[in-house]
Amino acid sequence: MKVGCDAKAVEMPGFPKMRVARPSDDLEALLRFYRDGLGLQVLARFDDHDGFDGIILGQPNAPYHLEFTTAHGEVAGRAPTDDNLLVFYLPDQTMWEDAVASMKSAGFDPIPSFNPYWDRVGVTFQDPDGYRVVLQRAEWSR
Incomplete structure (x- = not known):
């Protein structure tokens, strides 16, 4: 997806x-x-x-x-907080459902967002470094 x-x-x-x-x-x-x-x-x-x-x-x-x-020779470490996000706005319901399904089928489970705003119409996933990606079922309106 x-x-x-x-x-x-x-x-x-x-x-x-x-x-x-x-x-x-x-x-x-x-x-x-x-x-x-x-x-x-x-x-x-x-x-x-x-x-x-x-x-x-x-x-x-x-x-x-x-x-x-x-x-080489350096340690990057993990995300400094649980609120380090990339947000993808996916207003189309089918596209959003497909994106969420793709993450789940690849073995990544949704997690509760640190900021509950993102859970209202989105789903949050955490990457292996602890950074989070939100798949937001909304239009980018700004």
Whole structure:
């Protein structure tokens, strides 16, 4: 299940692109969560780039992607709080149900959100590093 972007999205001139980058101690575990569970695609992968290994995940033509890196000889640790979130807005009921089912079938169980707001019309999952992803059944209205 692809989350967060229609694969046919059109890039707008001057619209900024966003990369969310963070360290991890287990890139393969994150790959199972974000690729196998959320349905993001591996856009790039690198090994020993100035002492870093990494994966970049997203959807083609989306204005965002996620980068996870491991620095050789360093420990990244876990999320600092239970309220570190990525939120994907999925207003279509079927798309939202498919995304939740994909996470569950990949072996990831929903957890209660730290902030109960996210549980009202969404489902929260925790990645292997302790960071959380909310699949929000709502329209992005801002």
